[in-house]
Amino acid sequence: MTSLAARPEVGPATEALARLVAAVDELETLSRFDSAEATARAEAAVADAAALGRADLEQRARLVRADLLRRRGAVAEAGRIAQDVHRWATEAHARHLLARASFVLTAVFQELGDLSGALEHAVSAVDLLDDDAAPALRVDHLVRLADVLGLSRDAAAPERYAAVLLLAEELGDVDRQVRILNNRSYTDQLAGRFEDALAASTRMQALAAEHGRPLDVGGLDTVARALMGLGRFDEAETALLPGLAPEVLGASADGDAGADFLLTLAEVQRRRGAVDAAQRTLVECVRRCRRHGLTAIRVRARAEQAELHAAAGDFRAAFEEHKRHVAELTELQSAQRDARARTLQAMYETTEARRQSRRWRELSLRDPLTGLYNRRYVDEELPRLLEAPGAELVWVALLDLDHFKTVNDTCSHAVGDEVLRAVAGLLQETGAPGPGSFAARLGGEEFVLVLPGPDAGALARHLELVRAAVAAHPWAGLTGGLPVTVSVGAASTAEVADRTAAQLLGRADARLYRAKREGRDRVVVTD
Secondary structure (H helix, E strand, O other), X not given: OOOHHHOOOOOHHHHHHHHHHHHHHHHHOXXXXXXXXXXXXXXXXXXHHHHHOOHHHHHHHHHHHHHHHHHOOOHHHHHHHHHHHHHHXXXXXXHHHHHHHHHHHHHHHHHOOOHHHHHHHHHHHHHOOOOOOOHHHHHHHHHXXXXXXXHOOOOOHXXXXXXXXXXXXXHOOHHHHHHHHHHHXXXXXXXXXXXXXXXXXXXXXXXXXXXXXXXXXHHXXXXXXXXXHXXXXXXXXXXXXXXXXXXXXXXXXXXXOOHHHHHHXXXXXXXXOOHHHHHHHHHHHHHHHHHHOOHHHHHHHHHHHHHHHHHOOOHHHHHHHHHHHHHHHHHHHHHHHHHHHHHHHHHOOOHHHHHHHHHHHHHHOEOOOOOOEOHHHHHHHHHHHHHOOOOOOEEEEEEEEOOXXXXXXXXXXXXXXXXXXXXXXXXXXXXXXXXXXXXXEEEOOEXXXXXXXXXXXXXXXXXXXXXXXXXXXXXXXXXXXXXXXXEEEEEEHHHOOOOOHHHHHHHHHHHHHHHHHOOOOOEEOOO
Protein backbone atom coordinates (compact mmCIF):
# COMPACT_ATOMS: atom_id res chain seq x y z
CA MET A 1 0.00 0.00 0.00
CA THR A 2 1.30 3.47 -0.84
CA SER A 3 1.83 5.63 2.18
CA LEU A 4 0.06 8.99 2.45
CA ALA A 5 3.40 10.76 2.16
CA ALA A 6 4.20 9.01 -1.13
CA ARG A 7 0.87 9.75 -2.81
CA PRO A 8 0.90 12.43 -5.54
CA GLU A 9 -0.43 15.69 -4.25
CA VAL A 10 -3.84 16.70 -5.64
CA GLY A 11 -4.13 20.46 -5.34
CA PRO A 12 -6.66 23.05 -6.51
CA ALA A 13 -4.96 23.47 -9.90
CA THR A 14 -5.17 19.73 -10.65
CA GLU A 15 -8.83 19.62 -9.62
CA ALA A 16 -9.60 22.67 -11.77
CA LEU A 17 -7.97 21.02 -14.77
CA ALA A 18 -9.94 17.81 -14.22
CA ARG A 19 -13.17 19.79 -14.04
CA LEU A 20 -12.25 21.68 -17.19
CA VAL A 21 -11.48 18.51 -19.16
CA ALA A 22 -14.81 17.00 -18.08
CA ALA A 23 -16.66 20.20 -19.01
CA VAL A 24 -15.12 20.36 -22.51
CA ASP A 25 -15.75 16.65 -23.10
CA GLU A 26 -19.40 17.15 -22.17
CA LEU A 27 -19.81 20.27 -24.31
CA GLU A 28 -18.46 18.45 -27.36
CA THR A 29 -21.01 15.66 -27.01
CA LEU A 30 -24.14 17.62 -26.11
CA SER A 31 -27.12 16.51 -28.18
CA ARG A 32 -29.95 18.71 -26.91
CA PHE A 33 -29.28 21.89 -25.03
CA ASP A 34 -30.34 25.43 -24.36
CA SER A 35 -28.22 27.54 -26.68
CA ALA A 36 -27.76 30.45 -24.25
CA GLU A 37 -26.69 28.15 -21.39
CA ALA A 38 -24.32 26.16 -23.60
CA THR A 39 -22.78 29.36 -24.97
CA ALA A 40 -22.13 30.65 -21.46
CA ARG A 41 -20.52 27.34 -20.51
CA ALA A 42 -18.35 27.33 -23.64
CA GLU A 43 -17.17 30.89 -23.02
CA ALA A 44 -16.37 30.03 -19.40
CA ALA A 45 -14.37 27.00 -20.59
CA VAL A 46 -12.39 29.20 -23.01
CA ALA A 47 -11.51 31.59 -20.16
CA ASP A 48 -10.64 28.77 -17.72
CA ALA A 49 -8.41 27.03 -20.25
CA ALA A 50 -6.55 30.28 -20.99
CA ALA A 51 -6.04 30.87 -17.25
CA LEU A 52 -4.62 27.36 -16.83
CA GLY A 53 -2.38 27.73 -19.89
CA ARG A 54 -4.04 24.81 -21.72
CA ALA A 55 -4.18 26.03 -25.31
CA ASP A 56 -5.51 22.67 -26.58
CA LEU A 57 -8.55 22.80 -24.30
CA GLU A 58 -9.02 26.48 -25.12
CA GLN A 59 -9.19 25.64 -28.85
CA ARG A 60 -11.66 22.80 -28.25
CA ALA A 61 -13.93 25.13 -26.27
CA ARG A 62 -13.65 27.77 -29.01
CA LEU A 63 -14.90 25.22 -31.55
CA VAL A 64 -17.94 24.45 -29.39
CA ARG A 65 -18.63 28.18 -29.23
CA ALA A 66 -18.18 28.45 -33.02
CA ASP A 67 -20.74 25.71 -33.68
CA LEU A 68 -23.21 27.46 -31.36
CA LEU A 69 -22.63 30.75 -33.19
CA ARG A 70 -23.35 29.01 -36.49
CA ARG A 71 -26.64 27.64 -35.18
CA ARG A 72 -27.65 31.20 -34.28
CA GLY A 73 -26.87 32.41 -37.81
CA ALA A 74 -23.39 33.91 -37.26
CA VAL A 75 -21.88 31.74 -40.00
CA ALA A 76 -19.04 34.14 -40.85
CA GLU A 77 -17.78 34.33 -37.27
CA ALA A 78 -18.13 30.56 -36.83
CA GLY A 79 -16.15 29.95 -40.01
CA ARG A 80 -13.42 32.39 -38.99
CA ILE A 81 -12.97 30.69 -35.59
CA ALA A 82 -12.99 27.20 -37.10
CA GLN A 83 -10.40 28.16 -39.73
CA ASP A 84 -8.21 29.72 -37.04
CA VAL A 85 -8.40 26.58 -34.88
CA HIS A 86 -7.73 24.39 -37.93
CA ARG A 87 -4.50 26.30 -38.62
CA TRP A 88 -3.44 26.06 -34.97
CA ALA A 89 -4.16 22.33 -34.92
CA THR A 90 -2.23 21.79 -38.16
CA GLU A 91 0.86 23.48 -36.74
CA ALA A 92 0.49 21.62 -33.41
CA HIS A 93 -0.22 18.25 -35.10
CA ALA A 94 -3.31 17.99 -32.89
CA ARG A 95 -5.34 15.24 -34.55
CA HIS A 96 -8.45 15.53 -32.38
CA LEU A 97 -8.62 19.28 -32.89
CA LEU A 98 -8.24 18.88 -36.65
CA ALA A 99 -11.17 16.46 -36.64
CA ARG A 100 -13.31 18.85 -34.59
CA ALA A 101 -12.38 21.89 -36.70
CA SER A 102 -13.32 19.98 -39.86
CA PHE A 103 -16.59 18.98 -38.18
CA VAL A 104 -17.55 22.64 -37.67
CA LEU A 105 -16.27 23.67 -41.11
CA THR A 106 -18.46 20.97 -42.68
CA ALA A 107 -21.55 22.73 -41.36
CA VAL A 108 -20.21 26.19 -42.30
CA PHE A 109 -19.57 25.23 -45.92
CA GLN A 110 -22.90 23.40 -46.03
CA GLU A 111 -24.72 26.58 -45.02
CA LEU A 112 -22.76 28.53 -47.62
CA GLY A 113 -24.00 26.14 -50.30
CA ASP A 114 -20.51 24.77 -51.02
CA LEU A 115 -21.25 21.05 -50.79
CA SER A 116 -17.91 20.02 -52.29
CA GLY A 117 -16.06 21.95 -49.57
CA ALA A 118 -18.43 20.54 -46.96
CA LEU A 119 -17.82 16.97 -48.16
CA GLU A 120 -14.06 17.42 -48.05
CA HIS A 121 -14.22 18.52 -44.40
CA ALA A 122 -16.84 15.89 -43.49
CA VAL A 123 -14.57 13.08 -44.69
CA SER A 124 -11.63 14.57 -42.77
CA ALA A 125 -13.76 14.95 -39.63
CA VAL A 126 -14.50 11.21 -39.70
CA ASP A 127 -11.05 10.00 -40.76
CA LEU A 128 -9.14 12.11 -38.21
CA LEU A 129 -11.28 11.15 -35.23
CA ASP A 130 -9.35 8.81 -32.95
CA ASP A 131 -10.60 5.28 -32.42
CA ASP A 132 -10.96 5.94 -28.68
CA ALA A 133 -13.08 9.07 -29.18
CA ALA A 134 -16.41 9.19 -27.35
CA PRO A 135 -19.00 7.09 -29.23
CA ALA A 136 -21.45 10.00 -29.23
CA LEU A 137 -18.81 12.15 -30.92
CA ARG A 138 -18.28 9.52 -33.61
CA VAL A 139 -22.03 9.39 -34.22
CA ASP A 140 -22.15 13.17 -34.67
CA HIS A 141 -19.27 13.16 -37.15
CA LEU A 142 -20.81 10.30 -39.14
CA VAL A 143 -24.22 11.98 -39.20
CA ARG A 144 -22.73 15.17 -40.59
CA LEU A 145 -21.03 13.18 -43.35
CA ALA A 146 -24.32 11.42 -44.16
CA ASP A 147 -26.09 14.79 -44.25
CA VAL A 148 -23.66 16.21 -46.81
CA LEU A 149 -23.98 13.09 -48.96
CA GLY A 150 -27.77 13.33 -48.70
CA LEU A 151 -27.84 17.00 -49.67
CA SER A 152 -25.58 16.12 -52.62
CA ARG A 153 -28.13 13.47 -53.73
CA ASP A 154 -25.39 10.83 -53.36
CA ALA A 155 -26.69 7.26 -53.60
CA ALA A 156 -24.47 6.29 -50.64
CA ALA A 157 -26.39 8.51 -48.20
CA PRO A 158 -29.11 5.99 -47.15
CA GLU A 159 -26.47 3.37 -46.35
CA ARG A 160 -24.51 5.92 -44.28
CA TYR A 161 -27.63 6.89 -42.32
CA ALA A 162 -28.49 3.23 -41.67
CA ALA A 163 -25.00 2.51 -40.33
CA VAL A 164 -24.85 5.49 -37.99
CA LEU A 165 -28.40 4.81 -36.79
CA LEU A 166 -27.23 1.39 -35.60
CA LEU A 167 -24.43 3.07 -33.61
CA ALA A 168 -26.91 5.47 -31.99
CA GLU A 169 -29.20 2.53 -31.13
CA GLU A 170 -26.29 0.67 -29.51
CA LEU A 171 -25.67 3.78 -27.41
CA GLY A 172 -29.34 3.95 -26.47
CA ASP A 173 -29.25 7.62 -27.49
CA VAL A 174 -32.84 8.46 -28.42
CA ASP A 175 -32.18 12.11 -29.23
CA ARG A 176 -29.54 11.21 -31.79
CA GLN A 177 -31.71 8.47 -33.28
CA VAL A 178 -34.53 10.99 -33.78
CA ARG A 179 -32.16 13.46 -35.42
CA ILE A 180 -30.74 10.80 -37.76
CA LEU A 181 -34.20 9.65 -38.85
CA ASN A 182 -35.34 13.24 -39.35
CA ASN A 183 -32.32 14.09 -41.49
CA ARG A 184 -32.62 10.92 -43.52
CA SER A 185 -36.29 11.60 -44.24
CA TYR A 186 -35.48 15.15 -45.32
CA THR A 187 -32.68 14.13 -47.71
CA ASP A 188 -34.79 11.26 -49.08
CA GLN A 189 -37.44 13.86 -49.92
CA LEU A 190 -34.86 15.98 -51.74
CA ALA A 191 -33.97 12.93 -53.83
CA GLY A 192 -37.64 12.18 -54.56
CA ARG A 193 -37.67 8.97 -52.50
CA PHE A 194 -40.91 9.77 -50.70
CA GLU A 195 -41.73 6.19 -49.69
CA ASP A 196 -38.32 5.89 -48.01
CA ALA A 197 -38.80 9.36 -46.49
CA LEU A 198 -42.15 8.34 -45.01
CA ALA A 199 -40.69 5.11 -43.61
CA ALA A 200 -37.94 7.08 -41.83
CA SER A 201 -40.31 9.76 -40.50
CA THR A 202 -42.86 7.16 -39.32
CA ARG A 203 -40.11 5.36 -37.45
CA MET A 204 -39.04 8.69 -35.95
CA GLN A 205 -42.60 9.37 -34.75
CA ALA A 206 -42.86 5.95 -33.14
CA LEU A 207 -39.48 6.31 -31.42
CA ALA A 208 -40.34 9.74 -30.04
CA ALA A 209 -43.73 8.56 -28.80
CA GLU A 210 -42.24 5.44 -27.19
CA HIS A 211 -39.87 7.55 -25.11
CA GLY A 212 -42.30 10.36 -24.35
CA ARG A 213 -40.43 12.98 -26.35
CA PRO A 214 -42.86 14.91 -28.55
CA LEU A 215 -41.46 16.00 -31.90
CA ASP A 216 -40.70 19.68 -32.37
CA VAL A 217 -42.14 21.64 -35.30
CA GLY A 218 -39.13 20.70 -37.45
CA GLY A 219 -39.78 16.99 -36.97
CA LEU A 220 -43.52 17.40 -37.57
CA ASP A 221 -42.76 19.36 -40.72
CA THR A 222 -40.53 16.52 -41.97
CA VAL A 223 -43.32 13.96 -41.42
CA ALA A 224 -45.87 16.15 -43.22
CA ARG A 225 -43.58 16.81 -46.17
CA ALA A 226 -43.07 13.07 -46.69
CA LEU A 227 -46.84 12.54 -46.73
CA MET A 228 -47.33 15.50 -49.09
CA GLY A 229 -44.85 14.00 -51.52
CA LEU A 230 -47.14 10.97 -51.72
CA GLY A 231 -50.28 13.08 -52.13
CA ARG A 232 -51.66 12.14 -48.68
CA PHE A 233 -52.71 15.64 -47.68
CA ASP A 234 -55.32 14.73 -45.02
CA GLU A 235 -52.73 12.69 -43.14
CA ALA A 236 -50.16 15.46 -43.57
CA GLU A 237 -52.46 17.97 -41.87
CA THR A 238 -53.17 15.52 -39.05
CA ALA A 239 -49.43 15.07 -38.55
CA LEU A 240 -48.96 18.84 -38.25
CA LEU A 241 -51.74 19.50 -35.72
CA PRO A 242 -49.66 18.83 -32.55
CA GLY A 243 -47.35 21.65 -33.63
CA LEU A 244 -50.12 24.23 -33.23
CA ALA A 245 -49.89 24.01 -29.45
CA PRO A 246 -48.40 27.36 -28.31
CA GLU A 247 -45.63 25.73 -26.28
CA VAL A 248 -44.56 23.71 -29.36
CA LEU A 249 -45.03 26.36 -32.06
CA GLY A 250 -43.02 29.00 -30.22
CA ALA A 251 -40.11 26.69 -29.40
CA SER A 252 -38.65 26.31 -32.87
CA ALA A 253 -35.13 24.91 -32.58
CA ASP A 254 -34.16 26.61 -35.84
CA GLY A 255 -35.03 30.08 -34.58
CA ASP A 256 -37.77 30.61 -37.15
CA ALA A 257 -40.53 30.98 -34.52
CA GLY A 258 -42.58 28.28 -36.24
CA ALA A 259 -43.00 30.31 -39.44
CA ASP A 260 -41.63 27.55 -41.69
CA PHE A 261 -43.96 25.04 -40.03
CA LEU A 262 -46.95 27.35 -40.62
CA LEU A 263 -46.00 27.75 -44.27
CA THR A 264 -46.10 23.97 -44.69
CA LEU A 265 -49.47 23.83 -42.93
CA ALA A 266 -50.87 26.54 -45.22
CA GLU A 267 -49.75 24.58 -48.28
CA VAL A 268 -51.33 21.38 -46.95
CA GLN A 269 -54.60 23.16 -46.22
CA ARG A 270 -54.68 24.72 -49.69
CA ARG A 271 -54.01 21.37 -51.35
CA ARG A 272 -56.90 19.92 -49.34
CA GLY A 273 -59.16 22.68 -50.63
CA ALA A 274 -59.45 24.51 -47.28
CA VAL A 275 -58.52 27.86 -48.83
CA ASP A 276 -59.90 30.06 -46.01
CA ALA A 277 -58.07 28.09 -43.33
CA ALA A 278 -54.90 28.20 -45.42
CA GLN A 279 -55.19 31.97 -45.74
CA ARG A 280 -55.51 32.41 -41.97
CA THR A 281 -52.48 30.17 -41.41
CA LEU A 282 -50.45 32.09 -43.97
CA VAL A 283 -51.33 35.43 -42.39
CA GLU A 284 -49.91 34.17 -39.08
CA CYS A 285 -46.82 32.85 -40.88
CA VAL A 286 -46.21 36.25 -42.49
CA ARG A 287 -46.76 38.02 -39.16
CA ARG A 288 -44.04 35.89 -37.56
CA CYS A 289 -41.73 36.48 -40.54
CA ARG A 290 -42.07 40.25 -40.15
CA ARG A 291 -41.65 40.15 -36.40
CA HIS A 292 -38.50 38.03 -36.50
CA GLY A 293 -36.98 39.29 -39.76
CA LEU A 294 -37.34 35.95 -41.58
CA THR A 295 -36.81 37.21 -45.11
CA ALA A 296 -36.27 33.85 -46.85
CA ILE A 297 -39.46 32.33 -45.43
CA ARG A 298 -41.35 35.55 -46.24
CA VAL A 299 -40.32 35.26 -49.90
CA ARG A 300 -41.55 31.65 -50.02
CA ALA A 301 -44.78 32.79 -48.37
CA ARG A 302 -45.38 35.14 -51.31
CA ALA A 303 -45.34 32.16 -53.67
CA GLU A 304 -47.88 30.39 -51.46
CA GLN A 305 -50.03 33.53 -51.35
CA ALA A 306 -50.08 33.56 -55.16
CA GLU A 307 -51.24 29.93 -55.13
CA LEU A 308 -54.00 30.83 -52.67
CA HIS A 309 -55.22 33.72 -54.82
CA ALA A 310 -55.33 31.36 -57.80
CA ALA A 311 -57.17 28.70 -55.77
CA ALA A 312 -59.76 31.35 -54.86
CA GLY A 313 -60.16 32.31 -58.52
CA ASP A 314 -58.52 35.72 -58.23
CA PHE A 315 -55.98 35.29 -61.00
CA ARG A 316 -55.07 38.96 -61.29
CA ALA A 317 -54.10 39.05 -57.60
CA ALA A 318 -52.23 35.77 -58.08
CA PHE A 319 -50.26 37.25 -60.97
CA GLU A 320 -49.38 40.41 -59.03
CA GLU A 321 -48.28 38.37 -56.01
CA HIS A 322 -46.22 36.11 -58.26
CA LYS A 323 -44.43 39.17 -59.68
CA ARG A 324 -43.65 40.37 -56.17
CA HIS A 325 -42.37 36.89 -55.29
CA VAL A 326 -40.03 36.81 -58.30
CA ALA A 327 -38.71 40.31 -57.59
CA GLU A 328 -38.07 39.57 -53.90
CA LEU A 329 -36.58 36.16 -54.69
CA THR A 330 -34.12 37.74 -57.12
CA GLU A 331 -33.18 40.34 -54.52
CA LEU A 332 -32.82 37.68 -51.82
CA GLN A 333 -30.60 35.47 -53.99
CA SER A 334 -28.37 38.44 -54.78
CA ALA A 335 -28.14 39.33 -51.09
CA GLN A 336 -27.36 35.70 -50.21
CA ARG A 337 -24.57 35.55 -52.79
CA ASP A 338 -23.10 38.75 -51.40
CA ALA A 339 -23.41 37.42 -47.85
CA ARG A 340 -21.66 34.18 -48.83
CA ALA A 341 -18.85 36.15 -50.42
CA ARG A 342 -18.48 38.31 -47.31
CA THR A 343 -18.52 35.24 -45.10
CA LEU A 344 -15.80 33.54 -47.09
CA GLN A 345 -13.75 36.73 -47.03
CA ALA A 346 -14.13 36.92 -43.25
CA MET A 347 -13.02 33.32 -42.91
CA TYR A 348 -9.85 33.93 -44.90
CA GLU A 349 -8.51 37.23 -43.59
CA THR A 350 -5.12 35.84 -42.57
CA THR A 351 -2.17 34.62 -44.63
CA GLU A 352 -4.20 31.53 -45.47
CA ALA A 353 -6.88 33.85 -46.80
CA ARG A 354 -4.48 35.49 -49.19
CA ARG A 355 -3.43 32.09 -50.50
CA GLN A 356 -7.03 31.07 -51.04
CA SER A 357 -8.56 34.43 -52.02
CA ARG A 358 -8.46 33.72 -55.75
CA ARG A 359 -10.66 30.67 -55.32
CA TRP A 360 -13.26 32.42 -53.17
CA ARG A 361 -13.30 35.48 -55.42
CA GLU A 362 -13.96 33.14 -58.32
CA LEU A 363 -16.94 31.69 -56.44
CA SER A 364 -18.43 35.15 -55.88
CA LEU A 365 -18.19 35.88 -59.60
CA ARG A 366 -20.03 32.72 -60.67
CA ASP A 367 -23.72 32.26 -61.36
CA PRO A 368 -24.88 29.57 -58.89
CA LEU A 369 -27.39 28.00 -61.31
CA THR A 370 -25.24 27.56 -64.42
CA GLY A 371 -21.66 27.86 -63.18
CA LEU A 372 -20.94 30.54 -65.79
CA TYR A 373 -19.56 33.94 -64.84
CA ASN A 374 -22.20 36.38 -63.58
CA ARG A 375 -23.11 40.01 -64.30
CA ARG A 376 -20.63 41.22 -61.69
CA TYR A 377 -17.78 39.55 -63.55
CA VAL A 378 -18.89 41.13 -66.84
CA ASP A 379 -19.08 44.56 -65.20
CA GLU A 380 -15.50 44.15 -63.96
CA GLU A 381 -13.79 42.23 -66.77
CA LEU A 382 -15.29 43.82 -69.90
CA PRO A 383 -14.16 47.40 -69.06
CA ARG A 384 -10.70 46.03 -68.22
CA LEU A 385 -10.47 44.39 -71.65
CA LEU A 386 -11.67 47.53 -73.40
CA GLU A 387 -9.36 49.90 -71.51
CA ALA A 388 -6.16 47.85 -71.70
CA PRO A 389 -3.32 49.65 -73.55
CA GLY A 390 -3.11 48.44 -77.15
CA ALA A 391 -6.31 46.41 -76.76
CA GLU A 392 -7.36 44.52 -79.87
CA LEU A 393 -10.79 44.31 -81.46
CA VAL A 394 -13.37 43.03 -78.95
CA TRP A 395 -16.77 41.56 -79.83
CA VAL A 396 -19.72 41.26 -77.47
CA ALA A 397 -22.57 38.89 -78.37
CA LEU A 398 -25.84 38.86 -76.42
CA LEU A 399 -27.84 35.62 -76.57
CA ASP A 400 -31.44 35.31 -75.44
CA LEU A 401 -33.48 32.10 -75.32
CA ASP A 402 -36.55 32.29 -77.56
CA HIS A 403 -39.98 31.84 -75.98
CA PHE A 404 -38.38 30.77 -72.69
CA LYS A 405 -41.48 31.79 -70.73
CA THR A 406 -43.38 29.09 -72.61
CA VAL A 407 -40.91 26.48 -71.37
CA ASN A 408 -41.34 27.66 -67.77
CA ASP A 409 -45.13 27.87 -68.00
CA THR A 410 -45.60 24.59 -69.84
CA CYS A 411 -42.91 22.38 -68.34
CA SER A 412 -42.24 24.05 -64.92
CA HIS A 413 -39.53 26.34 -63.63
CA ALA A 414 -37.47 23.31 -62.61
CA VAL A 415 -37.31 22.22 -66.26
CA GLY A 416 -36.52 25.82 -67.20
CA ASP A 417 -33.54 25.73 -64.84
CA GLU A 418 -32.32 22.53 -66.48
CA VAL A 419 -32.62 24.17 -69.90
CA LEU A 420 -30.53 27.11 -68.69
CA ARG A 421 -27.88 24.73 -67.36
CA ALA A 422 -27.80 22.82 -70.65
CA VAL A 423 -27.44 26.02 -72.70
CA ALA A 424 -24.65 27.13 -70.36
CA GLY A 425 -22.90 23.82 -70.99
CA LEU A 426 -23.16 24.33 -74.74
CA LEU A 427 -21.72 27.83 -74.40
CA GLN A 428 -18.80 26.49 -72.37
CA GLU A 429 -18.14 23.87 -75.06
CA THR A 430 -18.53 26.05 -78.14
CA GLY A 431 -19.11 29.66 -77.18
CA ALA A 432 -15.90 31.27 -75.93
CA PRO A 433 -12.72 30.01 -77.65
CA GLY A 434 -9.39 31.76 -77.50
CA PRO A 435 -7.50 33.72 -74.84
CA GLY A 436 -9.44 36.44 -73.05
CA SER A 437 -12.85 35.21 -74.23
CA PHE A 438 -15.54 34.14 -71.78
CA ALA A 439 -19.24 33.31 -71.44
CA ALA A 440 -21.50 34.69 -68.70
CA ARG A 441 -25.11 34.67 -67.64
CA LEU A 442 -26.48 38.19 -67.28
CA GLY A 443 -29.72 37.07 -65.64
CA GLY A 444 -32.93 35.29 -66.55
CA GLU A 445 -32.52 33.67 -69.97
CA GLU A 446 -29.91 36.15 -71.25
CA PHE A 447 -26.26 35.25 -71.79
CA VAL A 448 -23.23 37.09 -73.14
CA LEU A 449 -20.12 36.03 -75.02
CA VAL A 450 -17.06 38.29 -74.95
CA LEU A 451 -14.64 37.48 -77.76
CA PRO A 452 -11.45 39.47 -78.33
CA GLY A 453 -9.77 39.19 -81.72
CA PRO A 454 -11.87 37.69 -84.52
CA ASP A 455 -12.81 39.61 -87.64
CA ALA A 456 -16.46 40.04 -88.58
CA GLY A 457 -16.57 37.01 -90.86
CA ALA A 458 -14.97 34.65 -88.36
CA LEU A 459 -17.19 36.02 -85.60
CA ALA A 460 -20.38 35.50 -87.62
CA ARG A 461 -19.39 31.93 -88.49
CA HIS A 462 -18.60 31.15 -84.88
CA LEU A 463 -21.89 32.55 -83.55
CA GLU A 464 -23.78 30.61 -86.20
CA LEU A 465 -22.14 27.43 -84.87
CA VAL A 466 -23.26 28.35 -81.35
CA ARG A 467 -26.82 29.03 -82.52
CA ALA A 468 -26.93 25.75 -84.45
CA ALA A 469 -25.55 23.79 -81.47
CA VAL A 470 -28.39 25.03 -79.26
CA ALA A 471 -31.06 24.35 -81.89
CA ALA A 472 -29.72 20.85 -82.63
CA HIS A 473 -29.40 19.79 -78.98
CA PRO A 474 -31.74 16.85 -78.13
CA TRP A 475 -34.25 18.82 -76.05
CA ALA A 476 -37.19 16.40 -76.40
CA GLY A 477 -36.30 14.41 -73.29
CA LEU A 478 -36.39 17.60 -71.24
CA THR A 479 -39.04 19.84 -72.82
CA GLY A 480 -41.20 17.35 -74.69
CA GLY A 481 -42.14 18.86 -78.01
CA LEU A 482 -40.98 22.38 -77.21
CA PRO A 483 -37.92 23.55 -79.17
CA VAL A 484 -35.15 25.58 -77.56
CA THR A 485 -33.41 28.17 -79.72
CA VAL A 486 -31.45 31.40 -79.22
CA SER A 487 -31.43 34.79 -80.87
CA VAL A 488 -28.05 36.52 -81.02
CA GLY A 489 -26.99 40.12 -81.48
CA ALA A 490 -23.32 41.12 -81.64
CA ALA A 491 -21.27 44.30 -81.85
CA SER A 492 -17.57 45.18 -81.88
CA THR A 493 -15.38 47.99 -80.61
CA ALA A 494 -14.73 49.01 -84.24
CA GLU A 495 -18.33 50.21 -84.45
CA VAL A 496 -18.63 52.44 -81.39
CA ALA A 497 -17.33 55.96 -80.90
CA ASP A 498 -15.94 55.26 -77.43
CA ARG A 499 -14.64 51.90 -76.24
CA THR A 500 -17.13 51.67 -73.37
CA ALA A 501 -18.97 48.62 -72.15
CA ALA A 502 -22.28 50.51 -72.16
CA GLN A 503 -21.99 51.48 -75.84
CA LEU A 504 -20.91 48.01 -76.89
CA LEU A 505 -23.65 46.22 -74.95
CA GLY A 506 -26.23 48.74 -76.16
CA ARG A 507 -25.44 48.12 -79.82
CA ALA A 508 -25.39 44.35 -79.32
CA ASP A 509 -28.74 44.60 -77.54
CA ALA A 510 -30.28 46.52 -80.46
CA ARG A 511 -29.15 43.78 -82.85
CA LEU A 512 -30.49 41.11 -80.51
CA TYR A 513 -33.93 42.67 -80.68
CA ARG A 514 -33.63 42.90 -84.44
CA ALA A 515 -32.97 39.14 -84.47
CA LYS A 516 -36.13 38.71 -82.37
CA ARG A 517 -38.21 40.87 -84.70
CA GLU A 518 -36.99 39.05 -87.79
CA GLY A 519 -38.19 35.66 -86.54
CA ARG A 520 -35.81 34.52 -83.77
CA ASP A 521 -33.32 31.63 -83.94
CA ARG A 522 -30.87 33.78 -85.87
CA VAL A 523 -27.66 35.79 -85.57
CA VAL A 524 -27.38 39.51 -86.36
CA VAL A 525 -23.89 41.06 -86.44
CA THR A 526 -24.39 44.10 -88.70
CA ASP A 527 -26.93 46.86 -89.19
